[in-house]
Structures are given as C-alpha cells and as structure tokens.
Amino acid sequence: MGSPLPRDPIADAQRNWERHGWGEVAAPMAAITAIMRTQQILLGRIEGVLKPYGLTFARYELLALLSFARSGALPMNKASALLQVHPTSVTNAVDRLEKAALVVRSPHPTDGRTTLIELTAEGRTLAKRATTALNNEVFGHSGFGDEDVEHLIRVLGDFRKAAGDFTD
Amino acid sequence: MGSPLPRDPIADAQRNWERHGWGEVAAPMAAITAIMRTQQILLGRIEGVLKPYGLTFARYELLALLSFARSGALPMNKASALLQVHPTSVTNAVDRLEKAALVVRSPHPTDGRTTLIELTAEGRTLAKRATTALNNEVFGHSGFGDEDVEHLIRVLGDFRKAAGDFTD
DNA sequence: TCCAAACCCTTGGATGTCCTAGTATATTGC
DNA sequence: GCAATATACTAGGACATCCAAGGGTTTGGA
Incomplete structure (x- = not known):
C-alpha cells in the first residue's frame, strides 16, 4: 500500500496520547491499535495466497x-x-x-x-x-x-x- | 452474535491441524486466527462506543x-x-x-x-x-x-x- | 522547451460485516 | 388444539476495504 514509513505510526500515537495526559491508557491503546494493524497485514497475506484458488x-x-x-x-x-x-x-x-x-x-x-x-x-x-x-x-x-x-x-x-x- | 460456545473453537482448530499431521504450523495458525478474532471483538466494542457520536x-x-x-x-x-x-x-x-x-x-x-x-x-x-x-x-x-x-x-x-x- | 513518466485523487465494482425486517417452521403453554 | 413465542434463514441497506482505471498536475530528462 506504500513504502515503509520512517517512524512507527502507532508508537507516535502512543506518544501523542501521553503528551495529552492520557498516559494511563496510552499503552493499551497502542496494543489494541497494533492488533488491528497486524490483523490487516495477516489478512492481506492470507487473501493473497488464497486468490489463485x-x-x-x-x-x-x-x-x-x-x-x-x-x-x-x-x-x-x-x-x-x-x-x-x-x-x-x-x-x-x-x-x-x-x-x-x-x-x-x-x-x-x-x-x-x-x-x-x-x-x-x-x-x-x-x-x-x-x-x-x-x-x-x-x-x-x-x-x-x-x-x-x-x-x-x-x-x-x-x-x-x-x-x-x-x-x- | 450468540451465546458463549462450550469450547474454544480456535483450540479445536489447532487440535484438528495437529490431528491431520500439520503439527508444525498448528500453533502459528491458532495464534493468527486468535488475532483475527480478537480484532473483531475489539472493533465491535470500539464501534459500539463511537456509534452515539x-x-x-x-x-x-x-x-x-x-x-x-x-x-x-x-x-x-x-x-x-x-x-x-x-x-x-x-x-x-x-x-x-x-x-x-x-x-x-x-x-x-x-x-x-x-x-x-x-x-x-x-x-x-x-x-x-x-x-x-x-x-x-x-x-x-x-x-x-x-x-x-x-x-x-x-x-x-x-x-x-x-x-x-x-x-x- | 516539451513530452513521457510519476504522482494524486476519484469513480466504479467486488467482497465482507453487521443490522433490521420479513417469512417459514418449531416449540410452548394455556 | 391453537395461539404466542422462539428459532432459522434470507433480503435489503449501510459501511469499510481493496483493486483497476481514468483525468488532472508535476517533474525530469532529452
């Protein structure tokens, strides 16, 4: 979908959360966002393999x-x-x-x-x-x-x- | 979407994989499937909270x-x-x-x-x-x-x- | 300078997911 | 036995994601 970003956008989001005083939930937010993104990547790979079938x-x-x-x-x-x-x-x-x-x-x-x-x-x-x-x-x-x-x-x-x- | 199942369907799938001689990749399959399902659950919660907005x-x-x-x-x-x-x-x-x-x-x-x-x-x-x-x-x-x-x-x-x- | 290649956004189409209703069949309870 | 309730599937609609293509704008090399 694009070339690699220079920085991890989820880590950036986590820093933004902390910077805004939501440090308590910044880590869970990052973990959840990472799960969403990982699912997207895995689904993409799987669909790619299945497409020929x-x-x-x-x-x-x-x-x-x-x-x-x-x-x-x-x-x-x-x-x-x-x-x-x-x-x-x-x-x-x-x-x-x-x-x-x-x-x-x-x-x-x-x-x-x-x-x-x-x-x-x-x-x-x-x-x-x-x-x-x-x-x-x-x-x-x-x-x-x-x-x-x-x-x-x-x-x-x-x-x-x-x-x-x-x-x- | 339904009441709780009596057994974890992903653990069952993992057992099926092993039973069919794919023991090598049964665990990664289970982990990946779990990520997919977890994403689905989390997305549902998030959408539920955002809906009123x-x-x-x-x-x-x-x-x-x-x-x-x-x-x-x-x-x-x-x-x-x-x-x-x-x-x-x-x-x-x-x-x-x-x-x-x-x-x-x-x-x-x-x-x-x-x-x-x-x-x-x-x-x-x-x-x-x-x-x-x-x-x-x-x-x-x-x-x-x-x-x-x-x-x-x-x-x-x-x-x-x-x-x-x-x-x- | 000028045209081809690269880049940006949008449109149209295919899929998948969910929700809400509607139809058909089973079950329950009086 | 019959009406009320519950269950199973499907139809239609709203959204999101991706891919393929098309039209406009920039950039870069001849």
Whole structure:
C-alpha cells in the first residue's frame, strides 16, 4: 500500500496520547491499535495466497470448517456460531461457494427451519489444497517466534474467553 | 452474535491441524486466527462506543490523526500513509466526514494534485469527546494485563516492522 | 522547451460485516 | 388444539476495504 514509513505510526500515537495526559491508557491503546494493524497485514497475506484458488478468507474458513466435520456437513447456524460471524455473513459465503460448486445446501432431515451446508467433492479437494498453501506460505512463516506464538495463544485466549466467546 | 460456545473453537482448530499431521504450523495458525478474532471483538466494542457520536472507527481514526497535526490539516496521501489504508478508503472517509461538517477539503497551496483535509471546529470538538469515550470505555478496560500489553506492543511492533510497515 | 513518466485523487465494482425486517417452521403453554 | 413465542434463514441497506482505471498536475530528462 506504500513504502515503509520512517517512524512507527502507532508508537507516535502512543506518544501523542501521553503528551495529552492520557498516559494511563496510552499503552493499551497502542496494543489494541497494533492488533488491528497486524490483523490487516495477516489478512492481506492470507487473501493473497488464497486468490489463485478463487477463495477469500471468509469462504476458506467455512470450507475448512466443513472439511473437519464428520459428515462434511453442518447446519448454517452451527457454522455461524463456530466461525463467530453474523448469520447473514454465512448466507453470503454459502451463496458464493454454492455458485462455485464447492458446497451445496440441503434441507435438514428433521428440522424444516434448518439448512445444511454440505461439502462437495471439489470443495473438499480445494479445501485441502488451499490449506496446504496457507500452511506453507503463511502459517509456516508467521514471523512470530515460538515463544511469542505460545504467549499470543494464551493471552488472546484469555481475552476471548473474558469477552464471552466460550466457556470451556 | 450468540451465546458463549462450550469450547474454544480456535483450540479445536489447532487440535484438528495437529490431528491431520500439520503439527508444525498448528500453533502459528491458532495464534493468527486468535488475532483475527480478537480484532473483531475489539472493533465491535470500539464501534459500539463511537456509534452515539455518529462515527465509525475509520472516521474516528482520521479525525484523531488530524487533531494531532500541528495545523489540524493533512494531505490525503499523508493520511493514507499514516493510517496505512488504501487511498480510496481515505476518500470514502473524507466524503462522509465532510458531509457531517467535521472536516473540509481544501486545495494544497503549492501542489495542484494534492488535497488537504482540514478539521473544522466541530470536528475537533467531536474528536476530543470521542477520544474521551474510547479511553474510558475501551482502552481503560482493555482486558489485557499491563505486562501483556507491553508484550503485545513489542511482539506486534516487531512483526509490523518485519512486514515493512516502518523503518525506524 | 516539451513530452513521457510519476504522482494524486476519484469513480466504479467486488467482497465482507453487521443490522433490521420479513417469512417459514418449531416449540410452548394455556 | 391453537395461539404466542422462539428459532432459522434470507433480503435489503449501510459501511469499510481493496483493486483497476481514468483525468488532472508535476517533474525530469532529452
């Protein structure tokens, strides 16, 4: 999006916060802003790797989730809960995946309100290939040290739990 | 978006990765996924606080950036670089902020290609109030411990630097 | 001097996310 | 058994982000 800046804009923001007498919250502000930016960078990398497969991250996540389900099928509401996104986002993703013949919608056997999302053979194949690509090109070179990875998993896990993501 | 899940879906994903022989990259995958989810949670909180002010996070960031500029004005391309978003995103944000009379566009005095974004008096006032709200309601209760905040700033700072965000 | 290359901003299009409503199906309770 | 409530999915709308392209302005080398 541009060449490297001469200075870290988030560190600058933190200094501005302190300079304005908000020193108490300057560090958390910087940490939160850094999380936002890091997510943006990672998402960009992931989307870049997935593009050749005709997938976006949202669609890949759904495909991957289905590929781990016993039967290769899940109710839409289940997928929405597990992916932690709004139901309409799942509808959107399924619409496009279905158009690409990677999944199909089928009625739930006993509950008429529910729609099952089912992986097709191509969907399963593509999920596997995309996962390999992501493992090789993103997760395998995350840029985080092993210790930092463990720390992130723990700290962000605690945060997500406190935020009400899960009970466990 | 839903009630808490009985189990951490990211920890489950990590286990799935390991079960499929991708143990090498399971942890980084989990860490990255956790960052994505954490960003989503934080963004939701921030947007919730800003809503009463008629602001979104994108617009707030621009307003805050301008409020820290000496003259309360910045070229669009400068803002794009500092916020690290695509120029068209800035155009979009400025369109809406201008419609709300929080900023105005003015021509650059010497470079005819450049447009300056200038904070209005209301814009400056609103930025201050929104910042106070965010400090009180989000940054002040980030949910991260002091040590974790320092750790996040360091680790994510290194990551962003390695990703080419800044030289410093 | 003058034209090509570089730079700046905007428009239009594709995606994703969320929210609000609306329709259809299940469940509950009287 | 039937009405009221709850649940599941989808349609439409508001926003944000990015990319690709287009039109105007500067800069720089021939």
